[in-house]
Amino acid sequence: MVKTREFCGVWKHRSLLRSETSQAEGDHRYKGFPNCHGCIDCTHIYVDKPANANGEDYCDRKRRFSVQAQVVVDMNLRVLDVFVGYPGSVHDMRMLHLSSLWERAESGQLFTGPHVMLSFGVRTNGYLLGDNGYPQSEWIVVPYGGLAQHPTEARFDNNQKTARGAVERAFGRLKGMWRLFLRTHKCNMDTLPQQFIAVCILHNILIDAGIPFDDNLLWEVDPDGVRRRVDLGMHAPLRPVCMELSTRDALILRDALAERMGAQ
Numbered sequence: 001m002v003k004t005r006e007f008c009g010v011w012k013h014r015s016l017l018r019s020e021t022s023q024a025e026g027d028h029r030y031k032g033f034p035n036c037h038g039c040i041d042c043t044h045i046y047v048d049k050p051a052n053a054n055g056e057d058y059c060d061r062k063r064r065f066s067v068q069a070q071v072v073v074d075m076n077l078r079v080l081d082v083f084v085g086y087p088g089s090v091h092d093m094r095m096l097h098l099s100s101l102w103e104r105a106e107s108g109q110l111f112t113g114p115h116v117m118l119s120f121g122v123r124t125n126g127y128l129l130g131d132n133g134y135p136q137s138e139w140i141v142v143p144y145g146g147l148a149q150h151p152t153e154a155r156f157d158n159n160q161k162t163a164r165g166a167v168e169r170a171f172g173r174l175k176g177m178w179r180l181f182l183r184t185h186k187c188n189m190d191t192l193p194q195q196f197i198a199v200c201i202l203h204n205i206l207i208d209a210g211i212p213f214d215d216n217l218l219w220e221v222d223p224d225g226v227r228r229r230v231d232l233g234m235h236a237p238l239r240p241v242c243m244e245l246s247t248r249d250a251l252i253l254r255d256a257l258a259e260r261m262g263a264q
Contacts, residue, residue: 004094010196013167019158022147026041028209031100032156032264033125033157033160033257034116034118034260035113035115035116035124035125035127036128036129036163037111037128037142038065038072038073038075038080038128038129039072039129039163040070040096040128040130040134040167041092041130041132041164041168041171042068042069042070042133042234043068043069043171043232044060044066044067044069044088044234045067045069045084045181046064046066046184046185047065047189047192048185048186048187049065050065056168057089057203058088058152059088060088060089061235062235064088064184065088065184066233067084067085067086067088067189067192068084068085068086068087068088068095068253069083069084070082070083070101071083072101072128072165073166074166074202075164077166077169077188078170078204078207079174079204081101081220082196083095083099083100084192084193084196085192086098087260092237093135094135095135110126110139111125111126111127111139112125113125114228118253118257118259118260119256120252120256122228122252122253122256123254127141129142129160129163129165129254130162131143131237132241133236133237134241135245135246135250136251138253140249141160141253141257142225142240142254143156143157143160143161143229143247144157144258150258152258152261153173155262156254156258156261159261170203171232171233172215172232173213174200174203175230175233176208176213176214176217178199178202179204179256181196181199182230182231201239205231214229218230
């Protein structure tokens with residue numbers, strides 16, 4: 001198996017999110033997500049078939065060889081946490097369980113700032129936004145999903161998708177600038193995690209320095225002359241994770257956020 005590297009608190013975020021409450025309030029409150037600290041998702045780094053490794057392990061569901069990177073970003077697109085190195089066949093939820101992010105969140109070490117009170121007497125110290133590849137939890141808020149939605153649920157899902165778009169924009173900026181990570185390439189699997197982490201650090205430095213990004217870098221012309229958007233290696237979940245994995249408190253947190261949006 002690929003060697004894994006975890007780097008928690010890229011650049012100056014040594015204690016992930018603990019001192020970021022005021023930033024989280026300013027970034028997310030206007031979208032109806034008070035005390036939200038960022039968004040979580042995975043991106044695939046496409047590679048040539050690793051030598052001396054089981055190709056099926058690295059073959060993702062799009063039948064491309066890849067390595068998974070789990071990333072947390074804030075609304076300013078800065079990388080807050082990255083966990084990279086497992087083969088592309090590993091599910092996003094499995095990646096989460098393998099990372100120390102899960103252990104720290106479940107043990108109450110992740111969100112330790114001031115709490116916010118919501119509807120129904122719900123109290124939250126913080127959470128991330130994710131897609132339906134994760135179950136609703138007390139620290140990851142996902143869409144309701146489904147076809148026949150109540151207007152409150154539809155409003156919530158639209159706002160959640162808009163806010164969660166920060167992670168796609170972050171991947172676009174990062175991979176658009178360091179285009180090696182857009183392409184299938186031969187790499188040293190032992191050093192690939194460090195390379196990706198280094199790029200995340202540089203990505204943050206450029207954002208802090210106010211360096212602009214040209215969105216035209218996210219488009220390319222294919223061999224048929226058709227202009228299309230580049231593949232950022234983000235795989236939407238095939239189906240929502242079973243909500244039976246969610247606790248009552250986790251589901252009430254989402255309901256409280258949805259209720260708050262409806263009251264605004």
